[in-house]
Amino acid sequence: GAGVSQTPSNKVTEKGKYVELRCDPISGHTALYWYRQSLGQGPEFLIYFQGTGAADDSGLPNDRFFAVRPEGSVSTLKIQRTERGDSAVYLCASSLMGTEQFFGPGTRLTVL
Amino acid sequence: GIQVEQSPPDLILQEGANSTLRCNFSDSVNNLQWFHQNPWGQLINLFYIPSGTKQNGRLSATTVATERYSLLYISSSQTTDSGVYFCAVDDTNAGKSTFGDGTTLTVKP
Numbered sequence: 001g002a003g004v005s006q007t008p009s010n011k012v013t014e015k016g017k018y019v020e021l022r023c024d025p026i027s028g029h030t031a032l033y034w035y036r037q038s039l040g041q042g043p044e045f046l047i048y049f050q051g052t053g054a055a056d057d058s059g060l061p062n063d064r065f066f067a068v069r070p071e072g073s074v075s076t077l078k079i080q081r082t083e084r085g086d087s088a089v090y091l092c093a094s095s096l097m098g099t100e101q102f103f104g105p106g107t108r109l110t111v112l
Numbered sequence: 113g114i115q116v117e118q119s120p121p122d123l124i125l126q127e128g129a130n131s132t133l134r135c136n137f138s139d140s141v142n143n144l145q146w147f148h149q150n151p152w153g154q155l156i157n158l159f160y161i162p163s164g165t166k167q168n169g170r171l172s173a174t175t176v177a178t179e180r181y182s183l184l185y186i187s188s189s190q191t192t193d194s195g196v197y198f199c200a201v202d203d204t205n206a207g208k209s210t211f212g213d214g215t216t217l218t219v220k221p
Contacts, residue, residue: 033208033209035211040213041213041214042116042198042200042211042212042213042214043155043198043200043209043211044211045208045209045210048208056208059208089153091155093155098142098143099143099160100143100145100157100160101145101157101200101209102157103147103154103155105152105153105154106153106154108153
């Protein structure tokens with residue numbers, strides 16, 4: 001596709017449930033990033049992939065959060081035992097290494 | 113980690129007016145981007161500008177890396193310019209970015 005796509009666009013879940021958020025980067029982009037944005041704030045870095053490996057996962061808030069990119073393209077962000085504080089917009093971006101990032105439309109996660 | 117401060121936090125303009133948005137950062141950076149987040153939440157790339165000056169239509173940006181700031185200029189503002197403008201910097205060349213809290217721009221007709 002022409003840009004970064006994310007699915008689903010909206011996800012409503014109950015506290016304690018498991019969720020998966022998907023990101024399809026721009027074709028050929030080797031770097032992929034996950035960010036989280038709360039209302040009224042700028043996006044906050046979560047994790048960065050270069051190819052298939054997580055190059056920097058220092059932004060993941062705790063071990064309930066995990067992300068994979070098994071074939072170096074599509075990535076999935078996984079959240080276990082969701083909490084109400086996990087509610088936010090989860091943004092994915094991709095880039096060629098060291099260049100400008102292009103963002104997807106985001107997934108709005110609501111934990112009831 | 114690196115700190116990013118944007119000013120002003122809020123700005124209200126009449127259509128046709130000009131404005132300057134500022135981004136200060138606390139350390140040397142390898143990358144700097146300006147984004148516009150539209151009312152639907154989409155982050156739209158405006159400039160990739162770790163140093164120097166760039167122009168794109170009514171918008172221009174200048175980054176003075178040695179003094180650790182960047183400016184975004186909007187001329188002849190239009191109602192469609194409304195939204196939140198973010199500055200994002202990377203000090204490691206790894207690409208992960210630290211965002212400021214944004215400037216919320218409202219352009220009134």
